[in-house]
Amino acid sequence: MVVWRVDVVFLKKSDWKYETSKARAGRGGRTHTFGVKAPAEKLADCAAYQLDGIELKGGRPVLMEELPRNSAPPNRLGRKAKSRKARW
Secondary structure, three states: OOOOEEEOOOOOHHHEEEEOOOOOOOOOOOOOEEEEOOHHHHHOOOEEEEOOOEEEEOOEEEEOOOOOOOOOOOOOOOOOOOOOOOOO
């Protein structure tokens, strides 16, 4: 998992909008759902953290190849690592 951006924004009651349900009566329902009015405008310049080396492609964040990808550090909890044999 790569956390590529963290946005922090303060919203007021007037920033929220109710998302109506299209479920018909008697055919199940859902909990109330709310969205943010003009989210792109509200979240512009609200990034508290943004990882370099990310590009948007097709509306999705993509990790670029030139970004170094190091493996996770070894587990040093004082336990000896058990060798695992593949079971095929």
